[in-house]
Amino acid sequence: MGDSGAFKMAEAHQAVAFQFTVTPEGVDFQLSREALKQIYLSGLSSWKKRFARIKNSILTGVYPGTPSGWLAIFATTLGSSLFHVDVSMGLIFRIQRHLPRSCNYCLSPRSKHLLGVVLFSTGAWISGILLCRQTLKLLLSYHGWMFEPHGKTSRSTKIWAAMVKVMSGCNPMLYSFQTSLPKLPVPCVKDTIERYLESVRPLLDADKYDDMEALALDFQLNVAPRLQKYLILKSWWATNYVSDWWEEYIYLRGRSPIMVNSNYYVMDFLYVTPTHNQAARAANAVHSIMLYRRRLDHEDLPPVMALGLVPMCSYQMERMFNTTRIPGEEADYLLHLSDSRHLAVFHKGRFYKLWLYQAGKLLSPRDLEMQFQRILDDPSPPQPNEVRLAALTAGERGPWAEARKKYFGRGKNKASLDCIERAAFFLTLDEDEQGFSPDHEDSLDLYSKSLLHGRCYDRWFDKSFTLVVYRNGKLGANAEHSWADAPIMGHLWEFMLATDEFQLGYCSSGHCHGVPNTDLPMPQRLTWDISEECSQAIELSYRVARTLADDVDFHSFRFTEFGKGRIKKCRTSPDSFIQIALQLAHFRDKGRFCLTYEASMTRLFREGRTETVRSCTSESTAFVRSMSNAKCSPAESLRLFKVAAEKHQNMYRLAMTGSGIDRHLFCLYVVSRYLGVDSPFLAKVLSEPWRLSTSQTPQQQIKMFDMEANPNHVSSGGGFGPVADDGYGVSYIIAGENLITFHVSSKFSSPETDSKRFGKNIHRAMLDIAALFETPPKKVAD
Incomplete structure (x- = not known):
């Protein structure tokens, strides 16, 4: 047919x-x-x-209390009363006296006593829960443990840890600790200004620093007190004084393309491809992801715990599925559904709706494989102007909002668009082959660019994430950034990869296990009625996106000389080691220092997202200069490196514990705009470009398999586009004891940047710093 x-x-x-x-x-x-x-x-x-x-x-809602805890209190109270022992100390009698008069007529004395025991037990149970929660919140507000030297835990911290363990209860669910997490504190303006001035000191000459200091002090004395009052008021009222404004003003109000500028990507296993059958790999991946969603819906995932003890906020996980960023004229908004039972699929310019359930049950991997194979085998051509439709999500937000309102508000276009926007997530069955190949130096570069932007029309960039499965069975994902940060997507990704490889698996022929149900209905082709005028809007968005994509200079590479194993032997934080190496590499690359952004988490607080660590410090610049100073000995450079590393670690800890610089200044700026107050200081701070933007991809958030026993199953990590037109974006993942993978992005249009050149400088900087630790100590004369 x-x-x-x-x-x-x-x-x-x-x-x-x-x-x-x-x-x-x-x-x-x-x-x-x-x-x-x-x-x-x-x-x-x-x-x-x-x-x-x-x-x-x-x-x-009742954690750390449990229904069995209530039953225990009730049984104890009732049992003691049978032996004429009143554990309530007269409260049950008082409760009985204050029961409504109607109870006196309809209840016997024994029934009234039983009702009194029930009410007392319930009150005691709720009081105990509230006391435990408040105690736990106070305990979690203590962050002194983060600032103690590694391996030297004080007695007070040990006592604190024991109390946290007792108050945390047993078998917590995903959201059990949400109400016990402390609120993000508003830092003191004086402290923030001091830290800010300290951070820009190595970047400014004496005259410019004096000007900035004068602006900062004027702001601190004359403008900040008024703004700070409003911010403190918000912190009392709101769950988190930063997160809602951050989501709105940094993400949703942005009018430039989210492709490259905002969205990020994650990669498959670096060395392993479980099967080269595209339909089978897609099926196992989708089934694994849906198993994760089921556990997420049932709150059956344990919360992420720092040091296995301190809970981290889980609220960002709520919008992982069934979520789409909807374009607006002035600001976008997030459409989130409580459930979605279908998938939106793209292949060769055609869109499909694929049901994920049959008779209320999730389709098996073998059934999904059959469905994907049906799509791959479908010979029908795309409809007129359908091929590049998704380019609307890759271009400017304003034109997309206008086109959506004008051409997708009714009829079959609305029905098909609703199907995509209301899908659990988006899947692309890509026509290309990607992945790391040791025989092709540029293989990771091409893989990165494919996941970051693809053809600009074969990912739906507005979806919470697009799963991309390539023709050779390799996969990856492109994720929208406003709903959550990369560690949240990384949590799902680790679960999916481990479940796919170690639990579901494949038969010897590369297919999924099982027998398919051939009675399943065919995947449904989505139909469109795209006018010539709408086609022109699509083409305009495509040209904008294509220009942006073609300008991205990407270089991803493996650093295999050493990993965290050797760095830890140097008694240095792996993150500090790499951040200082990036400073050295950047100075060698451009001959100067720049404002550096390193993302850290604030998930120790309720609804916390990120904070900035300003990695370019006076200490790191002193070390970098020493490396090019012939008069400076290796021993002196090593000493300066250790000072810089300690400074970086301290700054990272301050950022994680709510004492960062940039989110506080950002919120003060938002308040100033609401009040109509002009602040030259804040305007200058928020206009400073981040010419080096960095981030570390977390590893082993879910320990579902042994990395040491399966060294080939390391992840490639992920990356993002450059933040500044003349700067670099660098993401890295410390993937095991002997591997670090870097993802470097910049723009071809900038004469100052070259991603491969910067990659070589990173490689050299890593080796040069490691060599300092091999320098024999200087002998002290008698």
Whole structure:
């Protein structure tokens, strides 16, 4: 049957739940028993899910208390009263006296006593929960443990750790600790100004520094006190004084393309490809991701714990699935659904809707493989102007918002767009082959660029994430940034890779295990009616996106000389080691220092997202200069390096514990705009370009397999585009004891940058710093 006729016939056949015919004798109904069964099972599954959510809300709402804890209190109170022992110290008697008069008429004395015991037990149980929560919140507000030297834990911290463990309860669910996490504190303006001036000191000459200092002190004395009052008021009222403004003003109000500028990517295993069958790999990956979503919905994932003890905020996980960024004229917004039972799929310029459930049950990997293979085998061509439709999500936000309102507000266009925007996530069955190849030096570069922007029309950049599965079975993802930060996506990614490889697996032929259900309906082709005017809007967005994508200079490479194992032997934080190496590399690359952004987390606080560590310090610049000073001995350079590393670690700890610089200044700026107050200092601070933007990809957030026993199953990490037109973006992942993978981005249009050149400088800087630790100590004369 030509074109997509087979698809349409299958859809029509499955759509018939009942038929009726008008006859002279009346209306003749013919019900489909199978269709009704499917409707019943789907409804049953939906109600089960709703009940599970209610149950989870109750369990999370009373944590660290449990229903069995209430039962224990009730049994103890009732049992003691039988032996004439009043553990309530008269409270039960008082409760009975204050019961409504109607109870005196309808309840016997024994029933009244039992009701009093129930009310007392419930009150004691709730009081205990509130006390534990408040105690835990106070304990979690202590961050002194972060500032203690490695391996030297004080007695007070040991006592604190023991108390946290006791108050944390047993078997917490994903969101159990949310109400016990402390709020992000508002730093003192004086402290923030001091830290800011310290951070720009190595970047400014004496005259410019004096000017900046004068601006800062004027702001501190005359403008900041008023702004700070409003910010403190917000911190009392809001759950987090930063996160909502950060999401709105940094992400959702941005009008430039989110492709390259905001979205980021994550990669597959570096060395291993479990199967080269594209449909099979897509099936196992999708099934694994949906298993993760099920655990997320059931709150069955344990919260991420720092040091295995201190809970980190989990709120960003709430919008991982069923979420789309919707374009607006002035600001975008996030559409998040409580559930979605289908997937949006793109292949060769065509869009499909694929149901993930049958009779209320998640499709097996083998069923999904069959469905994906049907899409791959579909010979029907794209509809007119359909191929580059997704380029609308890659271009400027304003034109996309206008086009969406004008051309996608009704009819089949609205129905098809709703299908994509309401999908669990987006999947691209890519026509290319990607992945690391030791025989091709540029293989990781091409892989990175493919995931970052692809063809500019084969990823739906507005979805929370697009899963990309290549023709050779390699995969990756492109993630939208406003709903959450990279560690959240990394959590899902680690689960998916481990489940795919170590739990689901493949048979010897490369297919998924099992037997497919051939009665499943065909995936549904989405249909469009794209006018010539709409096509012009698509082409305009595509040209903008293509220009942006072609300008990205990407270089990803493996650093295999050593990893965290050797760095730790130097008694230095691996992150500090790499950050200082990046400073040395940048100075050698450009001959000067620059404002450097390193992302850190503030998830020790409720609804915390990120803070900035300003990695270019006076200490790091002193070390870098020493490396090019022939008069400076290796021993002196090593001493300066250790000072710089200690400074960096301290700054990272301050950022994680709510004493950073940039989020506080950003929020003060937002308040100033609301009040109509002009601040030359804040305007200057927020206009400074980050010419070196860096981030570390977390590793082993979920320990689902042993990395040492499976050294080939290291992740390639992920990366992002350059933040400044004349700067570099650098992401790195410390993937094991002997591997660090770097992802370097810049723009071809800048004469000052070259990603491969910078990569070589990073490589050289890493080796040069490591060599300092091999220098024999200087002998002291007698």
